[in-house]
Amino acid sequence: MSTSSAPDPSSSPAPAAPGTAPETGTAAGEPGAFSTWPAPLAGGAHGPDALRPLIGLVLEALREGTADRGGPLPPGGPLSVAALVQQIAEPVLPDHGIGAGDALHRLVRTMAYGAADPADPLCAAHLHTPPLALAVAADLAASALNQSLDSWDQAPTASELERVVTEAVAAEVYPDAPDPDALVTTGGTESNQLALLLARERHGAIQVICGAGSHHSVQRAAWLLGLPAPVVVSAGGGTLDPVALDEALTELHGPRLVVATAGATDTGRIDPLPEVAALCERHGVELHVDAAYGGPLLFSERHRPALAGLERADSVTLDLHKLGWQPVAAGLFAVRDRSRLGPLAITADYLNPDDDTEAGLPDLLGRSLRTTRRPDVLKVAVTFRALGRSGLAELVDATVARAGDFAALVAADTRFELWDRPTLSTVLFRPRGATDEQTADIRRTLLTSGRAVLGRARIDGRLWLKVTLLNPYTTADDLHRLVHLVIELVEGTHR
Numbered sequence: 400m401s402t403s404s405a406p407d408p409s410s411s412p413a414p415a416a417p418g419t420a421p422e423t424g425t426a427a428g429e430p431g432a433f434s435t436w437p438a439p440l441a442g443g444a445h446g447p448d449a450l451r452p453l454i455g456l457v458l459e460a461l462r463e464g465t466a467d468r469g470g471p472l473p474p475g476g477p478l479s480v481a482a483l484v485q486q487i488a489e490p491v492l493p494d495h496g497i498g499a500g501d502a503l504h505r506l507v508r509t510m511a512y513g514a515a516d517p518a519d520p521l522c523a524a525h526l527h528t529p530p531l532a533l534a535v536a537a538d539l540a541a542s543a544l545n546q547s548l549d550s551w552d553q554a555p556t557a558s559e560l561e562r563v564v565t566e567a568v569a570a571e572v573y574p575d576a577p578d579p580d581a582l583v584t585t586g587g588t589e590s591n592q593l594a595l596l597l598a599r600e601r602h603g604a605i606q607v608i609c610g611a612g613s614h615h616s617v618q619r620a621a622w623l624l625g626l627p628a629p630v631v632v633s634a635g636g637g638t639l640d641p642v643a644l645d646e647a648l649t650e651l652h653g654p655r656l657v658v659a660t661a662g663a664t665d666t667g668r669i670d671p672l673p674e675v676a677a678l679c680e681r682h683g684v685e686l687h688v689d690a691a692y693g694g695p696l697l698f699s700e701r702h703r704p705a706l707a708g709l710e711r712a713d714s715v716t717l718d719l720h721k722l723g724w725q726p727v728a729a730g731l732f733a734v735r736d737r738s739r740l741g742p743l744a745i746t747a748d749y750l751n752p753d754d755d756t757e758a759g760l761p762d763l764l765g766r767s768l769r770t771t772r773r774p775d776v777l778k779v780a781v782t783f784r785a786l787g788r789s790g791l792a793e794l795v796d797a798t799v800a801r802a803g804d805f806a807a808l809v810a811a812d813t814r815f816e817l818w819d820r821p822t823l824s825t826v827l828f829r830p831r832g833a834t835d836e837q838t839a840d841i842r843r844t845l846l847t848s849g850r851a852v853l854g855r856a857r858i859d860g861r862l863w864l865k866v867t868l869l870n871p872y873t874t875a876d877d878l879h880r881l882v883h884l885v886i887e888l889v890e891g892t893h894r
Contacts, residue, residue, distance in 0.1 A: 438499070441543040450543060453503060460504045464511025471522035473513045474849035480513050515852055520870055520877035521884070524854035526664065526692055526718075528869045530726040533785055537778040538726045548583075549770045550750040551761045557774035558761055564776050564783070565731070571697050572715050572733040580737035581717075582766055583776055584730035587691030588616040590716035593732050593768065594687040595620045595656065597714070600742035602654035602685075608632060608647050610639035610670060612663035614689055629658070637663065637819075637858065639670040641678060648682040655684040661706060662692025665856035665865065666818075667802075667825035669693055672708030680711070688712040691730070693823055695722035698791040702799060705822070714739065722795060722824070722869065725778055740765060797871040798824050805866060805878045812882065814889060818863055827856055827863040830889045835862040841888045851884050 439449035473480055487509045496502065516522050518529035546554035548561060561583060569579035584590045591614065598605050606627055609617050611634035621629050630651065632643040639659055648655065657679050659670040672688065679686040688709055694717035696702040697709075709715060712735070719729040734740060744765040746753065751762045764770070786794075802824040809828045810817045818827035829838050838855075839862060845851040854865035866881070 442545060446543060453499065454539075456500060456504050457507050460507035461511045464508040464514075465516065467508070467512045468514070468516070468849070470849045471519035471852050472515050472846060472849040474847070476847040483509060483513060518870060520873040521851040521881055523866045523868055523870075523881070524852045526721045526867060526869070528721055528724050530720075531724045531782060534725050534778040534782050537781040538775075541774045541777045544774070546774045547771045548763055548766070548774060549772065550763055554774060557777065558763055560780055561766075561774065561776040562761075564780050567783075568717070568731055569733045572694075572717070573710050573735050575710065576735045578737050579733065579735055580740060581731050581733040582740070583772075584732050584767070585728040585769075586720065586730035587614060587689060587716050587718050588619070589768065590691070590718075590730050590732040591616045591658070591687070591689055592620040592623065594658070594714045594716065595624055595626065596768075597734075597739055597742055598654070598656045598685055598687070599624055599626065601739075605654040605656050606630060606651055607656050607658060608644065608651070609658040610634040610644075610660060612637055612639070612666060612668060612670075613658055613660050614664055614691070617658050617689070637666045637668040639675060641671060641674040644675060645678055648678060648684060655682075657684055657686050659686065659688045659712070661688055661690035661694065661709060662823050664692065665825075665858060666827065667692065667821055667823035667867075669705055669822055672706065672711070674708075676708045676711035685713045686711065687714045687716070689716045691716045691718035692721050695719065695791070695795055696823075698788055699795040700792065701796055710735075719779055719782075722798065723779075723782070723791075724794060724869075724871075725782065729775055729779055743768070794871045798868060801871070801873045801878070802826055802866075802868045804875065805868065805881075808878055808882055812886075814886060818858060824868045826866045826868070827858060828866070829861070829863045830885070833889070838862045838864060841885060844888055845884060851881060853885075 440446060441450055473483075487505055515524075515527070516529075517527045541557075544557075546557045548554045548558055551558050565581040565583060566579075569576075569581040572581070573579035582593070584593065595605070595607060595617070604626060607617065607621050607629035609629050609631060611631050613629075613631075618629055621627065630647055632647050633640050635643075644657065648657075657675065659672060659675045661669045661672065663669075670688075676686055690706065690709060693706065694709075694715065696706050714735070715733045717731040717733065719725045719731065720727045723729060744762075747764060750770075751760075751764050756762045782791075799821075802821040806817055806821050806826045806828075809815045809826065814831055815828050816831050818829075830841070833841075842853050842855055842864060845853060854867060856863050856865045864885070
């Protein structure tokens with residue numbers, strides 16, 4: 400068990416003197432210099448030269464900070480982390496800067512030390528994925544180029560790349576639809592908000608109906624849009640109950656929108672989409688499916704059948720920063736018919752004047768609720784091209800298999816209760832005979848010691864420990880180690 404302490408700021412290398420260069424022969428103010436003024440830029444012909452030594456510093460700081468931490472989370476809890484940040488980062492805005500090398504190395508090393516590391520197999524609490532290295536590298540390029548997709552003349556290639564990638568994703572969700580489309584979003588919250596907004600714009604004040612396992616963003620979106628509070632129907636076995644849904648649709652009148660879930664945050668469960676879709680069609684109401692978690696099953700021949708009925712939804716939420724292994728943010732919002740996106744259209748003369756649009760310049764303002772937005776599509780495009788469908792399927796299949804292995808390990812141990820076999824990569828379990836307070840204390844003890852990061856979920860009136868496995872490289876030894884840590888606390892052997 401690691402007993403590492405916080406990184407010692409005195410161990411950081413001495414910063415280069417202001418105006419000196421990291422490499423021989425580079426003078427102050429020239430490309431690549433660690434100068435105070437003018438500070439080198441990341442873009443342009445000399446941008447890569449300025450970035451190269453800085454990236455080297457970042458990589459070294461990441462390596463050192465991770466080694467200092469020695470586990471999935473820094474030990475000591477919130478007060479310890481706050482003290483470290485105060486030591487390293489204050490004064491936040493000094494009268495005179497300490498230099499690029501020193502500031503970058505110290506703060507990145509501190510951030511790495513104090514991170515919840517999703518690449519650590521024992522960091523398994525949330526839908527917080529370890530991103531692929533190639534996706535992170537692509538994201539660096541997106542940051543350096545600093546394109547903004549609110550007008551074509553700010554991001555010519557990025558806007559076209561986004562068009563072809565979103566159309567490909569939409570076709571994946573809706574293989575038989577004549578004209579599907581998709582938008583890039585910041586994640587499930589924005590995508591779900593779009594679903595409710597577009598339904599409201601088509602029908603006026605709508606009544607949202609969802610299951611008890613739906614994401615909290617559905618409730619928040621209804622509040623934000625001035626809609627009635629969603630009607631929550633019973634979720635038998637953790638999924639939307641078709642019988643209860645049918646009763647609600649029969650009793651309610653006027654415009655309605657059903658929100659189903661394909662991958663509940665607490666349980667990973669997938670609602671019975673074919674039955675839900677059939678009910679929506681019979682009652683003449685729209686269906687939105689929040690597949691932020693489970694959507695990437697589409698890439699796997701083995702697991703894609705679990706999403707049968709998804710293509711019958713009017714709109715779908717996807718998040719590739721979950722089971723797509725992308726850096727945040729990489730959300731998508733798909734619609735069966737692109738005409739549904741019409742209410743988002745808006746004109747700002749300095750961005751998409753009518754004469755420019757008529758002359759053939761793409762109009763991007765109707766592609767998002769946001770104005771300034773970075774080309775997050777680049778990392779997705781790189782990942783798709785690099786891995787292909789088969790490579791993505793291998794990652795999905797391996798991750799789901801690890802969850803099954805962990806559930807089997809827990810089920811075979813009489814000291815634990817297993818809630819159910821996992822649908823995706825989430826496993827709920829608790830020590831047999833433990834109270835809710837004892838279960839919560841086990842989780843907090845692991846967190847504050849920095850030894851493991853587990854989540855929690857209240858299901859069937861009881862508190863469960865939640866393991867959400869998103870690292871496809873997790874091993875059997877990792878799973879045994881996680882079980883052993885919990886057993887230590889259960890049996891009182893923790894020192």
